[in-house]
Amino acid sequence: MSHFVIVGGGLAAASAAETLRTEGFEGEMTVVTRERHAPYQRPPLSKGYLAGKEGLDEVIVHPAQWYAEQGIDLRTATTAARLDPAAHTVTLGGAGSDGGDGGGGGGAPETLRYDKLLLATGAVSRTLPIEGAELDGVYTLRTLDEADALRRELGGGGRSLVLIGSGWIGMEVGATARGLGNSVTILEREAVPLAVAVGPEMGTMFRRLHEANGVDLRTQVNVERIVGRDGHVTGVVVDGETVPADVVLIGVGAVPAMELARDAQLAEGNGILVDAALRTSAPDVFAAGDVASAFHPVVGRHQRSEHWANALNAGPVAARSMLGLPARFAQIPYFYTDQFDLGMELSGYPSLMAEAKLVIRGDIDRREFIAFWVDHGRVVGGMNVNVWDVNEQVQELISSGETVDLAALRDPSTPLERLLAR
Ligand SMILES: Cc1cc2nc3c(=O)[nH]c(=O)nc-3n(C[C@H](O)[C@H](O)[C@H](O)COP(=O)(O)OP(=O)(O)OC[C@H]3O[C@@H](n4cnc5c(N)ncnc54)[C@H](O)[C@@H]3O)c2cc1C
Numbered sequence: 001m002s003h004f005v006i007v008g009g010g011l012a013a014a015s016a017a018e019t020l021r022t023e024g025f026e027g028e029m030t031v032v033t034r035e036r037h038a039p040y041q042r043p044p045l046s047k048g049y050l051a052g053k054e055g056l057d058e059v060i061v062h063p064a065q066w067y068a069e070q071g072i073d074l075r076t077a078t079t080a081a082r083l084d085p086a087a088h089t090v091t092l093g094g095a096g097s098d099g100g101d102g103g104g105g106g107g108a109p110e111t112l113r114y115d116k117l118l119l120a121t122g123a124v125s126r127t128l129p130i131e132g133a134e135l136d137g138v139y140t141l142r143t144l145d146e147a148d149a150l151r152r153e154l155g156g157g158g159r160s161l162v163l164i165g166s167g168w169i170g171m172e173v174g175a176t177a178r179g180l181g182n183s184v185t186i187l188e189r190e191a192v193p194l195a196v197a198v199g200p201e202m203g204t205m206f207r208r209l210h211e212a213n214g215v216d217l218r219t220q221v222n223v224e225r226i227v228g229r230d231g232h233v234t235g236v237v238v239d240g241e242t243v244p245a246d247v248v249l250i251g252v253g254a255v256p257a258m259e260l261a262r263d264a265q266l267a268e269g270n271g272i273l274v275d276a277a278l279r280t281s282a283p284d285v286f287a288a289g290d291v292a293s294a295f296h297p298v299v300g301r302h303q304r305s306e307h308w309a310n311a312l313n314a315g316p317v318a319a320r321s322m323l324g325l326p327a328r329f330a331q332i333p334y335f336y337t338d339q340f341d342l343g344m345e346l347s348g349y350p351s352l353m354a355e356a357k358l359v360i361r362g363d364i365d366r367r368e369f370i371a372f373w374v375d376h377g378r379v380v381g382g383m384n385v386n387v388w389d390v391n392e393q394v395q396e397l398i399s400s401g402e403t404v405d406l407a408a409l410r411d412p413s414t415p416l417e418r419l420l421a422r
Pocket residue numbers: 007008009010011012013032033034035040041042043044045046078079080081098120121122123124141142143169257260288289290291305306307308309311334335336337338
């Protein structure tokens with residue numbers, strides 16, 4: 001009987017496992033995750049879960065019992081430590097570092113033989129080599145256990161939170177922490193928050209949103225060190241000034257979890273290089289989700305996407321590819337965020353958006369609009385802010401590749417469907 005192994009405890013792993021069964025795979029399946037929880041999704045960790053509005057049930061993709069019912073051997077708190085593509089084996093064991101106890105660490109390592117293997121190892125928080133980062137009260141946010149710890153710190157309100165970094169995680173946690181009644185300072189090296197993700201104009205819109213909600217957002221600052229007393233954080237030194245802090249969150253991005261892939265000498269770029277069918281350079285080894293840099297047939301290059309929808313949709317493509325079915329990952333990257341009273345969805349190709357011009361449809365000041373990134377008359381990205389049920393049309397505009405009438409694109413009274421029908 002065939003044995004398929006999935007390494008990972010996130011949405012890519014869970015969605016691949018589910019698809020393997022719904023596509024009729026009846027062989028043995030093992031899912032290995034170093035965390036102590038069944039695979040779960042991370043977006044709520046900085047939003048509803050952190051706010052205490054969502055519980056574990058909303059975060060976990062399927063309860064452990066589902067894996068048992070599906071005949072899937074779910075190994076939690078277990079690290080996949082070695083991958084040997086030539087022998088078709090993966091060795092379990094070694095210390096876990098994500099809130100698991102690294103199952104197998106105490107006993108003899110166990111080696112599994114696989115027919116097909118999926119690497120869905122995701123990403124880990126980037127560390128900041130800075131004095132004081134080891135103090136109690138200093139956090140990163142990637143795992144459920146880290147979210148629980150932050151929730152204990154911030155849930156009652158009245159604390160001073162300093163966020164280092166104004167990326168999505170910093171901005172979302174800032175908004176949630178304010179909502180819980182904490183004081184929030186965000187420290188950013190660049191001139192505008194989120195500028196890398198959405199450009200300076202949209203980044204400024206997010207800045208105003210945070211400032212209107214009482215966040216002290218300081219840009220172009222140089223974080224020097226984190227200071228504390230009796231082993232616990234008390235502040236962050238910024239350009240010679242100490243900003244008091246009860247809690248510090250370092251949110252300076254994530255890096256793909258490459259240990260296993262490197263050990264197996266898989267081809268890598270910014271992540272594990274895979275083709276459009278999510279095949280790595282090693283036979284019978286596939287990769288999906290945050291860890292994979294997949295060749296995108298539309299943009300004609302590899303791209304890595306650290307987004308929920310990427311994990312959700314790439315897992316099933318990898319599963320079909322593992323089964324030898326037609327499989328091609330050609331999704332338009334999609335991201336969403338919720339901060340204060342702002343909800344937004346962003347679709348588009350980052351590499352094309354970097355060179356594009358912004359066209360705004362609606363009212364930025366009221367934070368109700370769609371921003372389009374337009375390159376030579378073609379829409380290559382679109383972000384709907386507090387405007388709903390348009391994401392599908394935005395994606396169709398992008399995938400059509402047609403040039404659009406910019407005046408009509410700008411005009412909210414012209415239905416988006418009309419632009420498509422030209
Ligand atoms: C706080 C937070 C908020 C987010 N909010 C949003 C959002 O609003 N919108 C959005 O689009 N995206 C958001 N994201 C990004 C999104 O969650 C990720 O893109 C998604 O989690 C990627 O899923 P994945 O399955 O590829 O990897 P991951 O979710 O990172 O899962 C990888 C898993 O593999 C395990 N693992 C790694 N190596 C090994 C090994 N050797 N052995 C065993 N197990 C291993 C890890 O412990 C982990 O459990 C957010 C991320 C975070 C952290």
